[in-house]
Amino acid sequence: MSAHQQGTELDLSWISKIQVNKPAVLRRAEQIQARRPVKKEWQAAWLLKAVTCIDLTTLSGDDTASNIQRLCYKAKYPIREDLLKALNMHDKGITTAAVCVYPARVCDAVRALKAAGCDIPVASVATGFPAAQTHLKTRLEEIRLAVEDGATEIDVVINRTLVLTGQWKGSDFIKTSTGKETVNATFPVAIVMLRAIRDFFWKTGNKVGFKPAGGIRSAKDSLVWLSLIKEELGDEWMKPELFRIGASTLLADIERQIYHHVTGRYAAYHDLPMS
Amino acid sequence: MRTGVIGLILSPTFPFLDMMWRICPALAVGCTVVVLVPPASPTPLLLAQLAGELGPFPGILNVISGPASLGPVLAAQPGVQKVAFCGAIEEGRALRRTLAGWVPELGLALGAESLLLLTEVADVDSAVEGIVDAAWSDRSPGGLRLLIQEAVWDETMRRLQERMGRLRCGHGLDGAVDMGARGAAARDLAQRYVSEAQSQGAQVFQAGSEPSDSPFFPPTLVSDLPPASPCTQAEVPWPLVVASPFRTAKEALAVANGTPRGGSASVWSERLGQALELAYGLQVGTVWINAHGLRDPAVPMGGCKESGSSWHGGQDGLYEYLRPSGTPAWIPYLSKTLNYDAFGLALPSTLPAGPETGPAPPYGLFVGGRFQAPGARSSRPIRDSQGSLQGYVAEGGAKDIRGAVEAAHQAAPGWMSQSPAARAALLWALAAALQRREPNLVSRLERHGVELKVAKAEVELSVKRLRAWGARVQAQGCALQVAELRGPVLRLREPLGVLAIVCPDEWPLLAFVSLLAPALAHGNTVVLVPSGACPIPALEVCQEMATLLPAGLVNVVTGDRDHLTRCLALHQDIQALWYFGSAQGSQFVEWASAGNLKPVWVNRGCPRAWDQEAEGAGPELGRRAARTKALWLPMGD
Numbered sequence: 042m043s044a045h046q047q048g049t050e051l052d053l054s055w056i057s058k059i060q061v062n063k064p065a066v067l068r069r070a071e072q073i074q075a076r077r078p079v080k081k082e083w084q085a086a087w088l089l090k091a092v093t094c095i096d097l098t099t100l101s102g103d104d105t106a107s108n109i110q111r112l113c114y115k116a117k118y119p120i121r122e123d124l125l126k127a128l129n130m131h132d133k134g135i136t137t138a139a140v141c142v143y144p145a146r147v148c149d150a151v152r153a154l155k156a157a158g159c160d161i162p163v164a165s166v167a168t169g170f171p172a173a174q175t176h177l178k179t180r181l182e183e184i185r186l187a188v189e190d191g192a193t194e195i196d197v198v199i200n201r202t203l204v205l206t207g208q209w210k211g212s213d214f215i216k217t218s219t220g221k222e223t224v225n226a227t228f229p230v231a232i233v234m235l236r237a238i239r240d241f242f243w244k245t246g247n248k249v250g251f252k253p254a255g256g257i258r259s260a261k262d263s264l265v266w267l268s269l270i271k272e273e274l275g276d277e278w279m280k281p282e283l284f285r286i287g288a289s290t291l292l293a294d295i296e297r298q299i300y301h302h303v304t305g306r307y308a309a310y311h312d313l314p315m316s
Numbered sequence: 317m318r319t320g321v322i323g324l325i326l327s328p329t330f331p332f333l334d335m336m337w338r339i340c341p342a343l344a345v346g347c348t349v350v351v352l353v354p355p356a357s358p359t360p361l362l363l364a365q366l367a368g369e370l371g372p373f374p375g376i377l378n379v380i381s382g383p384a385s386l387g388p389v390l391a392a393q394p395g396v397q398k399v400a401f402c403g404a405i406e407e408g409r410a411l412r413r414t415l416a417g418w419v420p421e422l423g424l425a426l427g428a429e430s431l432l433l434l435t436e437v438a439d440v441d442s443a444v445e446g447i448v449d450a451a452w453s454d455r456s457p458g459g460l461r462l463l464i465q466e467a468v469w470d471e472t473m474r475r476l477q478e479r480m481g482r483l484r485c486g487h488g489l490d491g492a493v494d495m496g497a498r499g500a501a502a503r504d505l506a507q508r509y510v511s512e513a514q515s516q517g518a519q520v521f522q523a524g525s526e527p528s529d530s531p532f533f534p535p536t537l538v539s540d541l542p543p544a545s546p547c548t549q550a551e552v553p554w555p556l557v558v559a560s561p562f563r564t565a566k567e568a569l570a571v572a573n574g575t576p577r578g579g580s581a582s583v584w585s586e587r588l589g590q591a592l593e594l595a596y597g598l599q600v601g602t603v604w605i606n607a608h609g610l611r612d613p614a615v616p617m618g619g620c621k622e623s624g625s626s627w628h629g630g631q632d633g634l635y636e637y638l639r640p641s642g643t644p645a646w647i648p649y650l651s652k653t654l655n656y657d658a659f660g661l662a663l664p665s666t667l668p669a670g671p672e673t674g675p676a677p678p679y680g681l682f683v684g685g686r687f688q689a690p691g692a693r694s695s696r697p698i699r700d701s702q703g704s705l706q707g708y709v710a711e712g713g714a715k716d717i718r719g720a721v722e723a724a725h726q727a728a729p730g731w732m733s734q735s736p737a738a739r740a741a742l743l744w745a746l747a748a749a750l751q752r753r754e755p756n757l758v759s760r761l762e763r764h765g766v767e768l769k770v771a772k773a774e775v776e777l778s779v780k781r782l783r784a785w786g787a788r789v790q791a792q793g794c795a796l797q798v799a800e801l802r803g804p805v806l807r808l809r810e811p812l813g814v815l816a817i818v819c820p821d822e823w824p825l826l827a828f829v830s831l832l833a834p835a836l837a838h839g840n841t842v843v844l845v846p847s848g849a850c851p852i853p854a855l856e857v858c859q860e861m862a863t864l865l866p867a868g869l870v871n872v873v874t875g876d877r878d879h880l881t882r883c884l885a886l887h888q889d890i891q892a893l894w895y896f897g898s899a900q901g902s903q904f905v906e907w908a909s910a911g912n913l914k915p916v917w918v919n920r921g922c923p924r925a926w927d928q929e930a931e932g933a934g935p936e937l938g939r940r941a942a943r944t945k946a947l948w949l950p951m952g953d
Contacts, residue, residue, distance in 0.1 A: 060586045062606045064802070064950035065442030072445075077492045236441045243474070271484055 049245050061170060070228035073272065074265050084264065085128060085302045088295050089135055091263040092119050095292060096164055096252070096285045097316065098141040101218070109142060113153035115316035116140045116161060119242055120296055127303040137292070138281035139164045139194060145185040151191035163196035171219035173198035196287075198253075203218040214250035220287055225255025228269065235273040248315040251278070254287025263291060292316060317641040318346040319421075320397035325387045325411070326356040327403025331497055333358060333456070337613075337628045338400055342637045343376060347397075350378045352390050356499075388414045389421075398423065399635070405551065405577070407620055409910045416907035417650035423626030423636055424913065425618065428458025429551045431581035432608060433594060435565070436467040438584035439606070444475045446582060446608040449555045452483055452495055452535040459552030461549060461575075462559040463568055469561050471695055476537060476557075480523035484792060485532040491861060495555060497531040506533045513538050513558075516545040525627055543571070550681045565590060569597045576912065578621035582608040587721025589871045594945055597809075601627075612798045615805050615946050625915040625943070630796065632944050638679075640936050651900055659904045660882030663713065663875075664690075665952070677707035679851075681874065682858035685725040685867025691715035696875065698852060709851050712875035717843070717883040720871035724814040727868030732811050732839045736789045739837060742865060743786030748780045749860040750829075757825060758854050764824070764850045773774065773927075778829040781933055785833035788938065796946075803951035809942040811839030812915075813891035816884040818877065820919065822894035823926040825852040828857070831894060832870065838942040843871045843890070845880045890910045894940070896924065900901040903942040915940075 079087050097116045099108065116137045126132040141164040142150050150163045165187040169175035184195055197212070198219055215234060217226040229251055238249050251274075253266060263286060269276050278284050293313065301307040321344045326335060335351065342349050353360045362377045367377035380386070383693025384407070391399045391411075401411055408426040415422055430450055434443050451460035458926040462505050464472050514520055519540040522534045522554055541548055541557040552558050562568040572581065580602040585591040597605040601619040603612055611617060616630035627633050678695040680687035692715075694701040695708035710716075750757070761771035772899075793808040815835045819828050835842045846854035851874045858872050873880060881901050884893055885908035892915045895905045899921030909916045917929065926932040 060437060060439040061443045062439035062584075062586060063952035065439060065445065065606055067952065068607070069442065069445050076494075079492070275482075 049211070051191065053207070055244070056238075058240060059237075063229070066229045066232050069232055073228060073232075073269050076145075077268055079264055085299055087264055087267055088227070088260055088298055089120070089128070089130060090279065091260075091267055091286065092292065092295055093135060093138060094139045094267075094281050094284050094286055095137040095278075095289070096139045096254075096287045097137045097292060098220075098254075098287050098289050100141070100143060100166065100170075104143060104146050106153075109149040110153040110156075111314055112142075113140055113150055113159070114157050115292070115314070117154070117159040118314075119155045119292055120299055121313060123265070124296075124299050124303050127250075128299070136161050138285055139163075141166065141196065141287060144183050144190075144192075145168070147187050147190040147192045149173070163191055165188050165190075165192035166196045166219075168195075168198050170196070170198050170227060171221040173200050212249070214252050215283070216252040216254055216287070218255055220255030222255065226253035228265070231266075231269060232273065238278075239274055248277070248283060250283040252285040252287055257286055257288045258290050259292060260295045261290070263288075263295065266312065289316070290299040317639050317778055319637050319639050321395050322347050322349045322637060323390045323393070323396045323399045323419075324349055324351045325384070325390065325399065325401045326351065326353050327340070327407065328356065328384075329502055331455075332357075332359055334402060337633075338402070339377065340613075341628065341633045345634055346631040346636045348378075350380065350390065350396070352380050352382060352384075355381050355383070355812060357750075360631055362863045364890075381616060381656060387411060388418075391415050391419050396422060397421070400626060400636070401425070408624060409913065412910035412913065413907055416910075417654075417903035422906075424624030424627070425626045426550055426622065426624040426913070427577050427579055428554070429461060429463045429577055430458065430579055430608070431463065431598075431600065433583045433598075434462065434464045434468065434472060434567055435568075435583075435585040435587075435590065436633040437586050437590070437592075438468070439586065440468060440472055440475060442606070443584040444472070444479050446584065447557060448478065448479060448483070448494075450582070450608045452480070452555050454488060454494075454496055455566045456554060457553050458557070459556045461572075462557050463562050463571060464559055465568070466561045466563050473537075473559070477521055477523075480521070480535050481535065483523055483535050485524070485534060486638055495532075495535070497533070498554065500531070502554060503531065503533045504558075506536070506556055507554050509547065509550070510536060510538070512630045513541055513545075513547045517542060517546055518547070519794070520936065537552070565594055568927050570596065573597075573599045576622040577619075579619040579623040580604075580617070582606075583584065601944070602946045602948070605950070607948060607950050610801070610948055611948075612801070612805075614798055615948070616798055616944050617805060617946065620943055622913045624913060627631070627944065630946075635939065640930065640934060642930060647740045651903060653741075654900055654903055656904060656907050659900070660876070660878035660880075663711070663879055679710060679855045679874070681710045681712055681720070682855065682862070682870070682872040683716065683720045683868075684871070685865070685869075686862060687858070690875070691719075696851070700763040706763055707852060709855065712845075712873040712880055714854075714879075716873050716875075717880060717887065718874050720843045721814055721816075723868035723871055724843050725889065727866055728811075730814060730866060731869055734839070738939075739839065740786040740789045743782050743789070743833060743837060745864050746857075746860060747782035747786065749864060750775070750782065750857065751779050753856060753860065759857055760853050760856060761825060764852075769953055774823065774826045777927060777932075778826050781826070781830050782833050784933060785837040791835045795929070801948075801950060803949045805949065806820055808945040808947055809838070810945055811948060812941070812943055813840065813841055814843065814889065815840040815892050815894070815941070816843045816845075816887075816890045817843045817894045818884070818897055818901075819847050819854070820924065820926075821847045821849050822923045825853040826859075826932065827896065827924075827926045828854045830926055830937070831896075834937040834941045836869070838890075838938070840941060841869050841871075843873065843884065845873055845875070845877060848877045877901070882908070885909060885916075886911055892916070892940075896917070897921070 053243050099112050119137050139162045144165050147165050152290045167183045167187050168180040296313050336595050339349050364377050364379035368374050397422040399419050402425040405426045408424045485495050486493035519539045521537040524534050536556045545845045578600045581600045582599050582604040583591050583594045591605045616627045616632035618627035680689050690710040690712050692713045694711045696711050697704045700706045757775045758771045793806050794857045795804045796807050817831045861870050885905045896919045902918035902920045905918050924931050
């Protein structure tokens with residue numbers, strides 16, 4: 042992750058000057074999905090890029106050490122070795138960007154990654170995920186404990202009460218939502234967020250990262266996300282330091298696409314190692 | 317009633333979709349079509365082949381592949397009832413001149429430039445996407461004039477240039493490419509414009525660098541072009557965007573309306589009131605609010621001013637291919653010997669018939685709300701049916717026409733902004749005044765040789781017509797339903813502006829009133845030339861109008877019909893001309909209208925049954941007295 046944000050003075054006039062025209066944004070979102078399709082070897086390259094930006098996530102009530110270990114191993118070897126060899130990418134260190142777990146499971150994740158010999162960061166959701174309706178004291182304590190256990194990135198759920206009453210704070214990354222809402226990462230919302238990131242960069246020189254999470258399941262979607270970032274922000278943002286995709290089943294779909302590219306056949310789910 | 321055989325002439329850079337937009341309504345109402353396409357495009361031929369395979373009707377769609385010079389040849393074929401032309405403005409103008417007197421109707425859809433008006437309260441990022449769609453994509457018809465409010469100038473320029481950096485030019489069929497090429501001619505045109513603009517002091521920004529011999533012209537942004545430079549007067553070619561700043565909304569409208577073209581425009585503003593104000597004020601055929609380039613078959617699309625007055629889509633598009641039932645079959649009336657330069661140029665000299673002190677002082681011209689002496693200070697005698705002198709009317713000339721048109725323009729804004737109820741009230745008041753004058757008018761008509769019964773009927777019918785048109789005045793807009801769009805599309809009917817009418821000799825009072833009433837009812841101001849043989853009933857009506865109507869609303873100029881027609885037809889600031897006179901005059905009017913491409917309506921020398929409801933007060937009059945504007949309002953928050 043890049044150096045922490047220096048931050049700026051809160052200037053609410055920036056927010057009041059913003060105009061967003063929803064029908065126009067919806068049209069742009071539709072357009073992004075239809076134009077610029079990526080095919081063949083370029084598609085394989087883009088898919089591998091997408092893999093390196095994934096925050097491999099598991100946030101379910103029945104997480105235990107065993108499925109965390111499986112996840113961490115998959116994070117180290119996201120694509121089957123022989124497929125990577127066929128693409129001549131086996132020695133490029135293709136791993137996911139991070140592993141994202143609940144605070145209580147950070148220990149297990151750190152241990153599993155160390156055993157696998159992998160140095161990717163462990164991200165933890167914190168602050169009363171997903172609703173953030175807990176006391177400030179416990180939320181801060183959660184963050185402290187997660188960091189003590191070895192997490193180097195925290196996905197903070199902002200207090201919506203404060204937002205709705207106009208009390209803001211800054212961050213290094215902005216994320217579309219917890220992923221547990223009814224509507225999560227949609228393209229119109231993303232377009233508006235990316236334009237805001239670009240405006241902030243032009244005004245202050247600080248680069249803020251972007252993470253869509255929730256509902257990204259197909260490889261095709263991941264390609265659209267990458268092209269959206271490239272169109273709105275440029276090539277600099279297409280790196281794990283500034284762009285993450287919060288996903289779990291996405292990796293399986295990407296792997297199947299790569300399998301198809303390499304072998305020309307469609308894989309069954311059992312052909313590829315599970316995460 | 318359908319029109320018959322339509323000839324369609326397309327320009328070298330036409331899109332296939334445009335052709336379909338014109339062929340489909342023509343076929344739908346029952347016309348057959350002959351299309352002339354440039355040799356470089358084989359697709360229409362394929363379409364014609366498919367059409368030819370339709371069993372029972374093999375000849376409904378015919379395609380000829382040939383050079384543009386075949387256009388007049390196609391139009392001159394006997395049996396072609398209408399010619400529709402889409403292409404460049406100068407070619408349209410030349411076609412209008414060549415085809416004067418040859419074809420019954422010429423529909424022109426000219427020019428491809430559009431306008432984008434960006435205010436400071438707009439979503440600038442979305443507007444930049446709108447600019448890309450409008451100017452730098454394969455579906456954009458032509459170049460773009462961009463008007464940016466000064467407050468957001470820097471921001472917009474920066475975003476535009478950033479966005480241009482991400483556009484990709486390449487082979488048109490490649491999916492990852494934004495724009496292709498449109499041929500060497502289009503490329504040269506764009507190159508010439510850029511060089512000229514640079515020599516006139518403009519800043520030119522081009523995305524990427526293409527080698528000079530590549531067929532692709534890069535997306536180009538031209539700014540700092542002074543408004544007085546010749547480049548701002550010329551049409552902006554594809555794929556150029558010419559940006560200029562403005563300070564207030566009022567200035568924006570003045571700059572936007574300050575060109576002879578009036579095709580389509582978009583207004584970007586998040587303030588509804590301001591957006592609608594600008595949309596209503598722009599003199600164009602289609603306005604999109606916070607969007608650009610939306611099209612739908614149910615919504616009419618066309619232009620005004622020099623963008624031609626032919627429409628496609630919606631109801632207006634269908635009416636292009638229909639004629640009122642009962643219209644007589646068209647017979648060619650072309651007079652090859654008509655000298656356009658000499659028609660109506662000289663005033664015929666008339667010797668005064670006896671002492672100039674006639675039965676009454678000579679009537680002046682009714683201009684600017686009062687009677688004035690003509691510039692030439694001479695009058696012409698009016699004789700009744702027995703040949704004895706009835707009175708003198710003014711001999712109007714070019715200067716008087718100029719004054720009349722100026723007075724009409726001065727009265728136009730006030731009249732246009734009147735509510736429909738106010739306009740209706742005025743028309744009814746005029747009807748009542750006419751009724752009070754009935755004995756006077758009847759006696760005038762009788763002296764001219766009209767039977768008493770017929771004269772009485774004429775006056776009565778005139779009064780009735782005024783009342784009827786008064787009742788038909790209403791804010792004539794309607795909301796259209798467009799699939800796939802959330803939000804209304806309004807079809808507005810706006811006044812043309814200043815309408816010039818040359819009245820026929822038959823039914824001197826009735827025709828005068830039948831033409832005046834719809835023009836006024838739809839918000840136009842008028843300059844009329846009454847019947848040459850019997851202008852006095854019209855002048856009597858003017859005496860009533862002097863007290864009832866605002867000054868300049870109606871202007872009546874008497875004199876030599878051919879001379880006055882020449883002045884009106886050549887005047888660049890008249891928005892439409894209706895001519896009911898001789899065949900030669902009709903031909904001249906069609907030829908001269910090419911000057912500012914004003915829509916004309918001529919009778920080709922055939923008299924019209926003004927007392928019949930269909931011809932004297934039918935919907936055709938209402939349709940011709942106003943122009944359409946489509947206003948798109950996508951909604952969502």
